[in-house]
Amino acid sequence: MPLYQNSSVDSTKLIIGNVKIETAAYGTSAGGTWVNLGAGIINSFAHNITKYDVQAGNAPDPLEGIAEETVVFAGELIEYDASSLAAISCGAMAKTTGASGVTILNAGGNSTLTPRAFKLTNTRLISAVTATTVMLVYKATLDNGLSFTLKSDNDTDPINIMPIAITGKIDGTLSAGSQLYSITRTYNA
16 A cells, blocks of 8 residues: 555554465464565455255245355465475475585475464554554465476566465364454554
C-alpha cells in the first residue's frame, strides 16, 4: 500500500499485505522455533470447503455440512538456502554439510511427507502505529518439489524464482473449529 494510503485506511479492520514465510515442526505453537524461508511473495491463500448434503426419506430440506476442509497457499521464493529448502520439503529433501562450509541439498527416494507448521507474518505501519497479522497453518505439506527455470547470469533480471504450493489439512489433535489455521491481528496503538 502506498504511504499516502496508510493514514486513510480503517485501522480497526484486518489489513493484510505480503508476508514473511516461516516453517517449523508440526505441533509447534506460535511461539516456537521457526525457520525463515527467505525472500519471496505469497500470491494466494484460500480456505477450501467441500460441502455435502443429505436428505433423509421424506424430510423437507436437505441437511448441509462440511465434508472436507483444506487451506492452500502458493507463492514464490527467490532465496535458495539448502536448510530452508530441506525444511519446507516435509522430508522430500535433506541438507548435508561437507568440508569447508559446503552444503548439499539431496532429494529422492523418500516415500512419506512429514507435515510442517507454516507461519505467514505481515507487519505494516498504519497511521504511525504498527499492525501485525499472523496466519498460522497448523499441519501442512508441500504440493510440489523444487522447480525453477535457469536464466543467463547476464539477464536483465537474473534472479530465478521457485514456485511453492502448500496444502494445510485438519489437525485432529486440536479443538473442532480451530483445527486448520488461525489469523491473529495485533494493533499496537
